[in-house]
Amino acid sequence: MANGRGENVLTEARLRELYAGRLARRPADRASCPTPEALQALVRREGVEEQRLRTLDHTMSCAACRADFDLLRTVERAGSELAGTGRSARRTWLLPAALAASLLLAVGIGRIALAPDSDDVVRSGPTAGAVQLLAPAGEATAGDSLLFSWRPTPGATRYRLEVLNASGDVLVEAETSDTMFASEAVRRLAPGDYQWWVTALGSPDPRRSELRPLRLTR
Ligand SMILES: [Zn+2]
Structure with a gap:
């Protein structure tokens, strides 16, 4: 409906x-x-x-x-x-x-293509490595929907997940108050090398994870 x-x-x-x-x-x-x-x-x-x-x-x-x-x-x-x-x-x-x-x-009814989130955020030099990433570890199959997860960061009210290509262009971004995000948009990425990170938002000094490589295989 x-x-x-x-x-x-x-x-x-x-x-x-x-x-x-x-x-x-x-x-x-x-x-x-x-x-x-x-x-x-x-x-x-x-x-x-x-x-x-x-x-x-x-x-x-x-x-x-x-x-x-x-x-x-x-x-x-x-x-x-x-x-x-x-x-x-x-x-x-x-x-x-x-x-x-x-x-x-x-429930296997069908598929809907999702437009990636496009709202912008000011990137003001967050402390790197302050958000601990859990998964995915490094490699996944292209076409799968990936579950991204990270540890809760004290003081954070929201998290921004970004998936970037090798040149650093943001291809997928999403914001959630949760510590995990199941990204359907990542399903549409071609096999290749990517990277991702998570920024903790909500405190005066935004904190960010390491930039973790993600290889999508065929
Ligand atoms: Zn099972």
């Missing part, structure tokens, strides 16, 4: 139904996958960090868990955005196009 402004209207009930449907169809060969509870703890950043990192490791290399994870995040985020509006009695909300796309990917 479209409301004419490029956004999709979904009900929370429908989202939860989609996720429940995925869980019900969970095949037996996923016995080694983390439990739905572990995935939920990862999404909500609850529980022991070590456990969450193990779940994250698995999720990044398992397409089925990635799909569950993306869908669960969409459900959780939509729920918290709804709560934030103070209109929790209303069981319908506007789902931003980017979230709708990741939801559609997660």
Whole structure:
């Protein structure tokens, strides 16, 4: 359903139904996958960090868990955005196009090409190396949607992720209050050498990670 402004209207009930449907169809060969509870703890950043990192490791290399994870995040985020509006009695909300796309990917309905974020930011010499990157480690397959993640940085309220080409041009950028970002835009990058970094925003002195190489292979 479209409301004419490029956004999709979904009900929370429908989202939860989609996720429940995925869980019900969970095949037996996923016995080694983390439990739905572990995935939920990862999404909500609850529980022991070590456990969450193990779940994250698995999720990044398992397409089925990635799909569950993306869908669960969409459900959780939509729920918290709804709560934030103070209109929790209303069981319908506007789902931003980017979230709708990741939801559609997660449930295998179809694909939507996303325009990269284009808002600008003043780059005022952040302290390098102050944000610790977790994943991806260095190499990934071109065409895969990548899950970028980093450690929480004290004082940061938002993070800006940038993926650059070898010449330093920013090809993909995104801002999130989360410490991970599943980038669909990276799927469209051709095989080759890239680099990425994360800037922590929200404190008077922006802090930045190292510039980490990322090779996309065929
Ligand atoms: Zn799995």
